[in-house]
Amino acid sequence: MFPEYRELITRLKGHDHHFTRLFDKHNELDQQIKNMEAHIQPGTQLEIESLKKEKLALKDELYGLLKKAAEAGT
Template identity: 35%
Template sequence: MFEHRQHEMERLMKEDEDFLRIFNRHQELDKRVTAAETGTAPMEDLALTQLKKEKLWAKDQLARMMDSQSA
């Protein structure tokens, strides 16, 4: 995620507690979505859809935070 902005992301993780919290939540959701999709942690389709929406929300928040820092 955001490979082309790695340095900026690392800086924000050190300096911004909210950014770090959202980043960690995104990572947690990513693991849960992957586990559900590979079948290691089966879940209902509706629950998986909700996880994906929350993961996308977190990614969007991170992108907005990075954009506002670089502006």
């Protein structure tokens, strides 16, 4: 996710607890969705779609934080 911000992500994960929580939650949702789609974990199509929307909202928020940090020179 966001390879152009790889270094910034590493820095933020080391210093910004809010960013780290969002980043970790995004990864947890991604894994949960993969498990449901592979039938490793139970889940309906509706549940999967709901999780995908939540994951996308987190991704949008993370992108906003990355852009703001990049502009600030963090």
